Amino acid sequence: MTARYQKQIAVPDGFPILLKDFAREVLRQQPENIYTFGAQHFQRLHAQQQAGATQSSDAAAAASNGRPDVSWLSASELEDLILSHFLKADSDRNGYLDPREFAAAMEQSGLFRSEAELLNVLAECDENEDGNIQYREFLPIMVQVIHGMRAKALLAASRNADEAQARSTVQTQLLHGMPRAELEAMMRGVFRAADVNGDRRLDRKEFKNCLRHADVGLTRQEINLLLAKADRNGDGSISYEEFLPLCFNILVERFSDELVREKQARSADDIEVLLVQAFAAEDRERTGLLLQRQIKGVLTDLSREGLGLTRMQVLTLMSEAEPDEEGYVNYRRFASGAAHMIHSLVDVSHQADRAAAIESLSRSAGVQQLRNLSRDAVRGILEEAFRAADEQGAGALERSEVIEVLQELASSQLGLTPRDVNCLMAALEENSEGAIEYEQLISFTFDVLQHLDREEYVQRVAAEAGK
Numbered sequence: 269m270t271a272r273y274q275k276q277i278a279v280p281d282g283f284p285i286l287l288k289d290f291a292r293e294v295l296r297q298q299p300e301n302i303y304t305f306g307a308q309h310f311q312r313l314h315a316q317q318q319a320g321a322t323q324s325s326d327a328a329a330a331a332s333n334g335r336p337d338v339s340w341l342s343a344s345e346l347e348d349l350i351l352s353h354f355l356k357a358d359s360d361r362n363g364y365l366d367p368r369e370f371a372a373a374m375e376q377s378g379l380f381r382s383e384a385e386l387l388n389v390l391a392e393c394d395e396n397e398d399g400n401i402q403y404r405e406f407l408p409i410m411v412q413v414i415h416g417m418r419a420k421a422l423l424a425a426s427r428n429a430d431e432a433q434a435r436s437t438v439q440t441q442l443l444h445g446m447p448r449a450e451l452e453a454m455m456r457g458v459f460r461a462a463d464v465n466g467d468r469r470l471d472r473k474e475f476k477n478c479l480r481h482a483d484v485g486l487t488r489q490e491i492n493l494l495l496a497k498a499d500r501n502g503d504g505s506i507s508y509e510e511f512l513p514l515c516f517n518i519l520v521e522r523f524s525d526e527l528v529r530e531k532q533a534r535s536a537d538d539i540e541v542l543l544v545q546a547f548a549a550e551d552r553e554r555t556g557l558l559l560q561r562q563i564k565g566v567l568t569d570l571s572r573e574g575l576g577l578t579r580m581q582v583l584t585l586m587s588e589a590e591p592d593e594e595g596y597v598n599y600r601r602f603a604s605g606a607a608h609m610i611h612s613l614v615d616v617s618h619q620a621d622r623a624a625a626i627e628s629l630s631r632s633a634g635v636q637q638l639r640n641l642s643r644d645a646v647r648g649i650l651e652e653a654f655r656a657a658d659e660q661g662a663g664a665l666e667r668s669e670v671i672e673v674l675q676e677l678a679s680s681q682l683g684l685t686p687r688d689v690n691c692l693m694a695a696l697e698e699n700s701e702g703a704i705e706y707e708q709l710i711s712f713t714f715d716v717l718q719h720l721d722r723e724e725y726v727q728r729v730a731a732e733a734g735k
Contacts, residue, residue: 288342290306290309290310293309294306343408343411343415346411346414346415347407347408347411349379350377350379350407350410350411351403351404351407353373353374353376353377353379354370354373354403354404356373357369357370357372357373358403363402363403363404364396364400364401364402364403365400365401365403366399366400366401367393367395367399367400367401367495367496370393370401370403370496371386371390371496371497374386374389374390379414385414385417387493387497388413388417389410389413389414390492390493390496390497391489391490391492391493391496392406392409392410392413392489392492393406393492393496394488394492395476395492395495399472399473399476452515454578455511455515458478458479459478459508459511461478462474462475462477462478468507468508468509469505469506469507469508470505470506471504471505471506472495472504472505472506475495475498475505475506476491476495479491479494479495486572486576487571487572487573487574487575487576488572488573489574490576494515497514498510498511498514535611536607536608536610536611537607539607539610539611540603540604540606540607542570543566543570543599543603543606543607544599544600544603546566546569546570547563547566547599547600547603548599550562550565550566551599556598556599556600557592557596557597557598557599558596558597558599559591559595559596559597560586560589560591560595560597560690560693560694561694563586563589563597563599563602563694564582564586564694567582567585567586567606568582575610577610577613580715580716580719581613581723583691583694583695583716583719583720584609584691584719584720584723585606585609585610586690586691586694586695587687587688587690587691587694587720588602588605588606588609588687588690589602589690589694590602590686590690591690591693595667609727612727612730612731624729624730638714638717638718638721639681639682639683639717639721641681641682643714645681646682646713646714646717647710647713647714649677649680649681649682650677650682650706650709650710650713651710653673653676653677653680654673654706654709654710657669657672657673658706662703663705663706663707664699664701664703664704664705664706665703665704665706666702666703666704667693667696667698667702667703667704670693670696670704670706670709671689671693673706674688674689674692674693675689687720688717688720691716691717691720692709692713692716692717695709695712695716696708696709
């Protein structure tokens with residue numbers, strides 16, 4: 269009787285999809301308080317709608333362009349869709365695609381609304397030793413990246429266009445905290461050093477090793493990205509002409525992308541926590557102390573995984589590491605100062621001031637000198653000091669002897685400071701007998717100290733401009 273007169277309730281359009289999406293997020297995030305999580309989730313959706321009807325317009329545009337709208341696909345549905353494109357490209361069904369086949373399959377899939385989105389996926393793609401990609405293992409990562417890009421695209425719609433343009437301009441000037449000309453010069457040097465036969469070409473394996481061992485601050489994702497895009501004519505090797513014009517533009521687009529910018533926008537406090545955690549993992553005996561070389565090793569690893577610091581920038585940080593007589597550094601004290609230096613290098617808001625400071629310095633007449641000394645003069649001072657200390661003429665000294673020589677140069681025309689000594693010692697490697705061949709130090713001291721002086725000037729000028 270009741271059923272006969274009961275009001276028929278219609279399910280609102282979109283309601284099943286809305287609940288499905290919410291259920292997926294609950295299972296993914298595992299919130300402690302589902303009510304608070306639910307309120308925040310739906311408030312976030314409402315804010316995205318208020319920012320503009322981006323979702324519907326994107327879907328309409330996608331439909332008109334023949335591109336599937338994946339915004340509301342579940343992880344498993346999106347995974348099936350991506351797999352279908354991989355299987356279509358994998359003609360021999362061996363489960364692998366070479367990088368060109370992989371990139372072509374992604375470009376033809378229609379899943380990406382821009383080149384930037386495609387580059388973000390390619391940046392996460394690791395090749396095996398044979399240079400191929402096992403695409404089934406990559407599926408879950410790709411689903412996460414695409415879902416993340418879609419969510420951030422909705423939030424990005426509400427951002428101020430002028431601010432985005434200003435940041436883009438700054439990022440074109442500076443990448444990894446250095447000007448474009450400097451980065452291109454460093455990459456040119458890396459390429460030439462790897463080009464043993466001088467034919468201005470590298471095969472894919474040589475190119476991969478070249479990028480991985482380059483001291484220019486490339487992260488794992490940036491290396492993957494360059495590997496995916498460098499061989500433009502598909503002949504299996506990379507030429508000077510292909511690589512150099514492409515390198516900076518690819519990295520700028522990657523650096524400017526919202527996903528990377530969000531990662532690099534972490535505060536100095538966040539970076540300090542990251543450093544302390546990484547150092548503590550290396551501190552097996554929980555002493556709070558690490559050797560200089562261990563500190564440097566951790567910074568190098570973190571740079572490859574995301575910080576993107578060059579070798580010179582790592583050495584600049586090491587100038588702040590104050591070792592005791594046995595060479596140990598209190599890493600918690602070091603992390604505090606290092607975090608603020610790293611933040612100034614990678615945070616977008618600092619880059620305009622850094623660019624202005626570097627431009628000012630480049631116009632200085634003393635830019636080619638170090639403390640009013642030429643490169644040859646610096647070399648002469650060092651050669652005289654080390655040969656006087658090397659009574660046996662062996663060309664090598666114990667670590668403590670090298671430190672003593674450098675400390676004595678504090679009163680010379682070179683005027684080395686404790687920071688200079690820390691930086692130089694961090695750059696040195698001991699030979700098989702545990703001694704240091706000081707010719708290596710004589711060769712690179714001018715460049716290292718010039719970079720240290722320049723960074724000190726840039727940090728000071730940029731800080732004053734930012735006040």
